[in-house]
Amino acid sequence: PPADHHEGGGEGMTEADAAAAAAPGAEAQYVLDMPPSWSERLDISREAYHARCYQGAKTTLYYKCKVEQFAPYDQVDGLVQRVFSYKDVRRQIPVEVKETFKHRRDHLVERTRWPMENKVLERFDPGRDKALKEYRCTESIERTLVWYSSSRSDGLVQTTQRIGEKFMEWFSDRDDRLTYHSVTFDQEATGPARKKVPLSIETAGETPIRKMTQKFRRDPSLPIEQDFAKIVYLFRDNCIRVDFHCEGSKITHRSLTFVKNDNNGMEMQTPLWLDSYPDWVMPSAQQVQQLLVREKNCHTTFKEHLAQEQDELGNRRKEEHSITAWRSIDRKEGEEKVTGHVGSGSQPAREKEIPVLERSVYDLARERANEEGGREGIEEEQEEEAANQVDILAPYLVDFQGKPLDTMQAEFVAKKCKNEFRKRLLDRAQIIQKRLEKEQDELKKKRSQMQRRGDSDNKTEVEFEKFQNQAMFRIQILEQRLARHETQAINKFAELEKILAEDPRLAAMWQKPTQDRR
Secondary structure, rough: HHHHHHHHOOOOOHHHHHHHHHOHHHHOOOOOOOOOOOOOOOOOOHHHOOOOOOOHHEEEOOOOEEEEOOOOOOOOOOOEEEEEEEEEOOOEEEEEEEEEOOEEEEEEEEEEEEOOOOOOEEEOOOOOOOOOEEEEEOOEEEEEEEEEEHHHHEEEEEEEEEEOOHHHHHEEOOOOOOOEOOOOOOOOOOOHHHHOOEEEEEEOOEEEEEEEEEEOOOOOOOOOHOOOOEEEEEEOOOEEEEEEEEOOOOOOEEEEEEEOOOOOEEEOOOOOHHOOOOOOOOOOOHHHHHHHHHHHHHHHHHHHHHHHHHHHHHHHHHEEEEEHHHHHHHHHHHHEEEEEEEOOOOOOHHHOOOOOOOHHHHHHHHHHHHHHHHHHHHHHHHHHHHHHOOOHHHHHHHHOOOOOOOOOHHHHHHHHHHHHHHHHHHHHHHHHHHHHHHHHHHHHHHHHHHHHHOOOOHHHHHHHHHHHHHHHHHHHHHHHHHHHHHHHHHHHHHHHHHHHHOOOHHHHOOOOOOOOOO
């Protein structure tokens, strides 16, 4: 309570202090200020903060797991994290290896490998030429490529190939309503049947086709008898089967089968359900012949898509081979650096323009700011060198021209020179500090305005975000300039003291005065 407080601490207090302490809310005036921390101020450079790891790498061991962290741009392939999951406690049998990448020119962001199962999964950011999103592969069994369908003109969503067995593709938002098509290969065909309508597969060469399938979504504007749900081209049976969409809420559909004859024509097999649907409109001869055109176009499409898939996989192999070559060069240079045998005229891989990685816009802006700051520092140094060539004591020796200085006069000149130099450095620091505080105040006012405004439109938010980024960039530059000026001011003042100490005109300042002896 306040009364106890006055009783314990009343000694030495004046009447005015006692009255002020007894006033309401007086406890807030007597707040104990904490002493400053005994530890030094934590200082982390921007480069060390962005490196994330000491000396660019860090390894942490867990139970059946190992995690490796790498600094951005430290690895030539853009690797920033690798996580090993092991089957045993000694961490010798890897079950899963997950790698994370950044700043890759091929937009690869993640790769997961299962060594025991020969499986690989790769994920990509948007931006690749063919809009590849994901690549899954089980060695010699199955391959799957997932695409960014919104970035492709053909609406392709996924491509899956069971090696030597089947090739499938899924689509979305196509004008021809195609949602799926597939081709099944005939591995059991022998003799002349193997040369009948073949397709080229990367691992098996020319392989005969057993059937091709197309699926379409429903078109409400067409009647049921004209709206195909599925078309199956059966090459082994030499026929084509057409399935129609279900009618209304029914779960059964109608099918028609057309058999090819020797005259390049087709004959329809009479379906069993025809008597139950007398109103069903049968396709005309022209529509039947159109099925043969569809079959030919479908075969051509599969040829093109298989070639495109092989081209994409070939490009991925070339990219990985290039990365492997750069990694081997980097490893070789690391070994030469350890042994001390570095080839003459060789340029380190980290100093070369590595085509595997690309700098982010933030890193480019940071490097540009550092270059501009370094350029300003060089200009300041040149100005200082020009100033150093001028006699810094000339303005202070005007009143003592032609006369040697005694001890008092030399001390006066040196002290006046130091004070004015110190004042000039402080003025420069205050100018930078005022500009920094002005930028901070403007950013603070802008933020408070946005908070008071509450809900705002997207245009206002975009303008505020742009202003905030520019303000933060200017504040960062001013903070760097202020820190550099503080460091340079100490060095400059020490250099001035050295110049004054070595100047022969101020030598009397360092001589002891002689006393008359009687």
